[in-house]
Amino acid sequence: MQRALTLRAATAVAAAVVLAATATACGSSGPGSGGGSGKVTVWSLQDTALNPVQKKSAGTYNAASKDSQATLQFFVNDPYKQKLQTALGSPNAPDVFLNWGGGNLSTYVKSGNVADLSADLDPAFRSRFLPSVLAGGTVDGKVYGVPMEGVQPVALFYNKDVFTKAGISTPPATWQDLLHDIDLMKAEGVTPIALAGSQAWTELMWMEYLLDRVGGPGVFAGIQAGKPGAWQDPAVATALGMIRDLVDRGAFGSNYGSVGQDSGGADALLSKGRAGMELMGSWEYAGQLATAPDFVKAGKLGWTTFPTVANGKGDPKDVVGNPSNFFSVTAKSAHRSDAADFIKKTVAEPSYVKDLIDIGQVPAIAGIEGQLRSAPNADYTTFVYQLVQNAPSFTQSWDQALDPATAQTMLTNLQKVFNKQSTPQQFVSAMDAK
Amino acid sequence: MTITASRGGLAATRRGAGTSRRGAAPRRGDGRPGALWAVPALLYFALFAVVPMALVVALSFCRWNGLGSPHWAGTANWSRLFHDPQLGQSLRLSVLLTVVTWCVQTLICLPLGVWCAGHQRGRAVLSTLFFVPLLMSSAAVALLFSALLDPNFGLAHTLGPWLGVKDGNFIGDPHLALWTVMAVITWQFVPFHTLLYQAAARQVPVQLYEAATIDGAGRWRQFLSITLPQLRNTVVTSSVLILVGSLTYFDIVLILTNGGPGTSTRILPLHMYLTGFSSFDMGYASVLAVLLLVAGTALSLLVVRVTGFRRMTSQREGL
Numbered sequence: 001m002q003r004a005l006t007l008r009a010a011t012a013v014a015a016a017v018v019l020a021a022t023a024t025a026c027g028s029s030g031p032g033s034g035g036g037s038g039k040v041t042v043w044s045l046q047d048t049a050l051n052p053v054q055k056k057s058a059g060t061y062n063a064a065s066k067d068s069q070a071t072l073q074f075f076v077n078d079p080y081k082q083k084l085q086t087a088l089g090s091p092n093a094p095d096v097f098l099n100w101g102g103g104n105l106s107t108y109v110k111s112g113n114v115a116d117l118s119a120d121l122d123p124a125f126r127s128r129f130l131p132s133v134l135a136g137g138t139v140d141g142k143v144y145g146v147p148m149e150g151v152q153p154v155a156l157f158y159n160k161d162v163f164t165k166a167g168i169s170t171p172p173a174t175w176q177d178l179l180h181d182i183d184l185m186k187a188e189g190v191t192p193i194a195l196a197g198s199q200a201w202t203e204l205m206w207m208e209y210l211l212d213r214v215g216g217p218g219v220f221a222g223i224q225a226g227k228p229g230a231w232q233d234p235a236v237a238t239a240l241g242m243i244r245d246l247v248d249r250g251a252f253g254s255n256y257g258s259v260g261q262d263s264g265g266a267d268a269l270l271s272k273g274r275a276g277m278e279l280m281g282s283w284e285y286a287g288q289l290a291t292a293p294d295f296v297k298a299g300k301l302g303w304t305t306f307p308t309v310a311n312g313k314g315d316p317k318d319v320v321g322n323p324s325n326f327f328s329v330t331a332k333s334a335h336r337s338d339a340a341d342f343i344k345k346t347v348a349e350p351s352y353v354k355d356l357i358d359i360g361q362v363p364a365i366a367g368i369e370g371q372l373r374s375a376p377n378a379d380y381t382t383f384v385y386q387l388v389q390n391a392p393s394f395t396q397s398w399d400q401a402l403d404p405a406t407a408q409t410m411l412t413n414l415q416k417v418f419n420k421q422s423t424p425q426q427f428v429s430a431m432d433a434k
Numbered sequence: 435m436t437i438t439a440s441r442g443g444l445a446a447t448r449r450g451a452g453t454s455r456r457g458a459a460p461r462r463g464d465g466r467p468g469a470l471w472a473v474p475a476l477l478y479f480a481l482f483a484v485v486p487m488a489l490v491v492a493l494s495f496c497r498w499n500g501l502g503s504p505h506w507a508g509t510a511n512w513s514r515l516f517h518d519p520q521l522g523q524s525l526r527l528s529v530l531l532t533v534v535t536w537c538v539q540t541l542i543c544l545p546l547g548v549w550c551a552g553h554q555r556g557r558a559v560l561s562t563l564f565f566v567p568l569l570m571s572s573a574a575v576a577l578l579f580s581a582l583l584d585p586n587f588g589l590a591h592t593l594g595p596w597l598g599v600k601d602g603n604f605i606g607d608p609h610l611a612l613w614t615v616m617a618v619i620t621w622q623f624v625p626f627h628t629l630l631y632q633a634a635a636r637q638v639p640v641q642l643y644e645a646a647t648i649d650g651a652g653r654w655r656q657f658l659s660i661t662l663p664q665l666r667n668t669v670v671t672s673s674v675l676i677l678v679g680s681l682t683y684f685d686i687v688l689i690l691t692n693g694g695p696g697t698s699t700r701i702l703p704l705h706m707y708l709t710g711f712s713s714f715d716m717g718y719a720s721v722l723a724v725l726l727l728v729a730g731t732a733l734s735l736l737v738v739r740v741t742g743f744r745r746m747t748s749q750r751e752g753l
Binding site for chain 2: 082085086088089107108111112113197198199200253254255256257258259260263265268269274404405408409412413415416419421422
């Protein structure tokens with residue numbers, strides 16, 4: 001204890017010295033020093049399509065509001081998580097910050113860095129969001145995050161030309177159909193499923209859906225809650241066994257380990273007809289539209305729900321993926337009520353929702369089906385909307401839902417199963433030892 | 435021969451002038467900068483090298499995930515070192531990577547640098563081409579190669595069958611991935627070390643070769659008996675840079691394979707980075723950082739001591 005105090009004292013002194021040096025150097029005062037009028041700092045991610053929409057909405061808010069003024073700051077995706085991790089709880093923390101909800105948000109909540117917004121957001125406001133998505137911003141029954149972007153469920157995409165050539169008339173509805181279709185495509189000399197195996201999170205999507213179909217959402221909920229022995233649930237090994245079966249059948253071809261998602265390697269396989277299917281987040285449509293517009297515009301890109309699994313415990317309507325991105329308020333914000341006010345008056349506004357739809361997003365707002373139908377790409381956006389709207393459960397991507405250390409170990413071990421370096425049983429014991 | 439004579443004469447005059455001045459006015463600090471001159475550099479080094487190093491050592495005794503303030507953890511992080519299932523493999527991979535890249539780079543760079551120092555036709559054009567990788571950042575190199583290594587649309591698709599890899603699966607194959615990474619790292623750093631050797635080879639006095647030619651030594655004999663011994667100090671410099679560099683270097687591996695497939699390319703520095711900035715386990719990552727710091731210092735001291743580099747003896751006695 002003595003040591004802990006000394007260390008903390010040393011850290012405090014060091015911090016004070018650094019702060020003093022900074023203050024003298026810049027001659028500026030730190031944020032949050034003044035009371036009175038609320039300057040709300042909002043941290044969000046760089047996104048060429050979304051940022052103009054956010055700026056417009058913040059501008060409207062600032063013009064209408066007397067006291068509270070919001071300033072938006074945008075950050076590049078990958079370093080943002082690290083920046084947030086170190087800034088939260090420091091004097092440099094923003095008032096409102098973007099996060100991914102679920103387990104990621106819950107880590108911040110448990111360290112006491114996020115404000116409980118339950119009292120600020122009345123039931124009427126909450127009912128404007130799709131329940132399965134708003135759940136992503138809820139921790140222990142209290143609302144800490146509000147969806148501020150479109151929904152991103154994972155769906156099965158396919159190339160209609162490849163299906164026709166292989167003699168497949170309808171996309172696979174059951175696991176048996178899928179296995180049968182894989183054989184048909186292999187006979188045609190086409191890789192049945194495009195997989196970017198150099199990036200383990202794309203392989204994770206198969207595991208997320210299979211575990212939900214086989215064992216229901218409760219299995220992963222137990223894992224996420226850190227229940228002892230949760231990885232030992234037989235459904236985990238069963239799902240991994242089905243993955244191993246796909247690998248052994250050559251469903252992903254032989255060189256998937258070198259294929260990248262960020263480099264567009266897997267998407268190109270699908271659009272060029274060298275692979276038949278791809279399991280990917282709903283952003284796949286916009287991605288294909290940007291890189292292979294002819295493929296999408298000619299109606300060759302198909303999409304469907306993940307197949308059902310016979311005797312599985314999970315509801316076939318369950319989805320996995322990223323429910324949405326969320327806005328939360330920092331616990332130590334000097335402008336807590338202004339920050340909540342900003343969230344309340346922007347993210348569910350009809351004009352903001354309309355702008356989101358115009359840039360191709362599917363907002364997590366209830367009752368916008370009609371609006372989606374009259375917008376471009378209506379077939380696809382209504383499919384995504386209904387997928388989420390009808391979902392009894394929306395499991396967040398495991399790598400976001402689990403704590404960072406467990407997520408890392410899990411991704412590495414899963415990649416080993418896909419590469420036949422580990423058996424399902426080895427995966428279970430490696431994760432169980434964690 | 436006249437050139438040699440005049441050079442010798444010049445040197446003699448210079449030496450003479452020095453002696454006379456030393457004899458005339460033995461003022462304090464004459465001609466040599468005082469300790470005060472070193473203050474900026476020392477301050478810079480203290481602030482950006484010594485302080486962070488001390489903090490890392492302190493952090494290695496703490497539990498910290500980047501959120502809030504660090505908590506004292508005693509030696510818990512250090513005892514984890516003995517139970518880390520990944521450490522052994524990472525260490526093995528790092529040693530293999532270091533040894534192989536050192537051998538390959540030295541074997542390529544030394545002859546290439548000596549060749550570039552010559553006066554052959556087309557040499558300037560080719561030397562310039564060799565330097566292109568040096569102008570690219572590691573991130574750019576890694577992104578370029580991940581495009582080239584795409585097994586379906588990249589160069590790997592075309593070249594794979596020629597190299598015995600039918601499906602072009604280079605970075606996705608647990609047995610090939612590390613070798614592929616080594617090839618990319620070598621590609622990136624060959625120009626730099628070639629430049630070192632080129633500069634050093636240019637410094638070798640031409641009289642040595644002239645005398646050897648008169649004595650009837652062939653080109654190969656000259657290379658072995660003159661060029662190689664004269665490049666001795668450069669070999670040490672380049673080796674220390676490669677050996678110590680490969681203990682801290684991981685950007686290409688991070689972007690190209692992220693340590694995968696599985697953990698097949700998770701070298702020690704990458705293991706440290708992923709533990710710190712993906713798992714947010716700063717305490718244990720600091721333990722690994724201290725380990726790398728100690729290993730790097732020990733390795734460079736060892737090389738310098740074994741090779742006699744620190745005696746700073748001249749290779750050109752009498753010239």
